[in-house]
Amino acid sequence: MIFGRSILSTFLMIETVKLSEGNLFGKIHRPVVLSDTVQRDHDVFVNKEIWNLAEDHIRAMMVNRDDPHGSNVPCSSPSAVWLQKQTSLVATDDLEKMLRWNLYIVPFAYKLYIANPVLYSQEYFGFDGEYTHEIREIYDEAQDFWSGSGVFDEVHLLAAHGSDLSDREKLIPTLELLFEGSYDKDFTVDDHADEIQELISRLPGGYEFPLLTFNAFATDEMGDDIDPSIIIGDGYFQFQKDSRNESEGPEYALTHEFAHHVMNAMGLSLEDYKKEELMADAFAAYFLANNSGGDMTGEEISNIHRVAYSVGDCGISDELHHGTPKERKCATVWGADFADSKEGRKLNARELYARFNTWFSDIDSLDNECLPQSSSSVTRNISAIISLMLLVPWLLAW
C-alpha cells in the first residue's frame, strides 16, 4: 500500500524506476483501458492505478505546501524545503491539475517512449546544456570502472526537458500514450494539450518550471524494448543549483543511477527500498573517490556528501523511503572512506556489496559522525584506556 508521503518521497528523491516489473513507467506505459477510467470529467484522464498515484501526489504536495516536513518528522530535508518553496509559487488550482494530469511525468515519458532513439546522441543536460560535458565525462569513467560487473555496454543517457511540452508534435503523442481511451469528441487530446500549455504559461519560468522535471531514474524499459537508460530532468539540476550543490550534483546523480544498473546486472533485488538506495549512494561514492574511478579530491567528496544529504527524505515509515539526509550522507561517507582504505581500493562489485551489507546492519545506530554508536562508544572506551595508560606512569611516580 502506498501512502501520500511515500509518493512524495518518490517524487522528491533521486529515484530508480524498478528495473523489472511493476515500475512506475511500466504502469503508465500500458495503454489506459477505458473501463479503468474512474472519472470522466475533464480533470481526470487516468486509469485507476495512475489515479491512485496522482491522488497520493496531490495529497503529499498539498501537505508539503503547508509544511515541508509534516508533523512529527524526526529530521529536516533540504529537498522538502525547496519543494515547498516551488509549490508555493503555483496557484492551488494549477498545482492540483499539474499533479492530477501527471505533468511531472510527461517529459520523462516523452523521452522514453516517444522520442526517436536516433536523436539520443544529441541529448543535452540542463536547460541550456550546461551539464552535458560533465555528465558524459563521468559516465565514460563509470562505464570503464564498472565494466567487470556485467553492466550493459551502453546505457543510454537521456534528459527530460519541460520545453518538450511546448512542441505539440511531442506533447500530443505522449498524451495519447498516457491517457489513451480517455478522450472523446467533447474533449479531444488537442483540447487537453491546449489546457496544459495554458497552465504551463502561468507557471513561474513557464516550461522551465523545475517541478515539471524534478527527478532522475534508472530504467531498462524504453518503448517496447529492454534497453537500459538513465534519465535526468532539468528540475533536478535546478534544485542542486539553488542548493549551491551545482558543482558535484550532476556527478552524484549520474553515478547513483549508474549504480542501480550495476546492482541490476549483479542480479541484486534487495526488496528493501531504502537499502537499495543507500547502496546506490555508497557505490557512487566508492567509485567517485576511487583512484582508478572518479578520483575526486577531498573537497569534491565533501560536496558529494552534501549533495547526498540534500536529497534525503524524512518519510521514514514509508515504503518508498530512500533514507534520511543523514543516512544518505553517511552512505557516501562509507563508500568514499572505504575506497580510500587499503583493503577497499580494489574490490569488485560483489565484494563491495558484502562489505556494504555489514555497514548497513548498523544503519539505525549511526551518530552524527556516521559511526555506529556501539563502535564509537568502543572507540571512546579505547581512548579512555589509552589516556589512563598515559596517566599511569604519572600516578606511579606520584
Ligand SMILES: [Zn+2]
Ligand atoms: Zn536510486
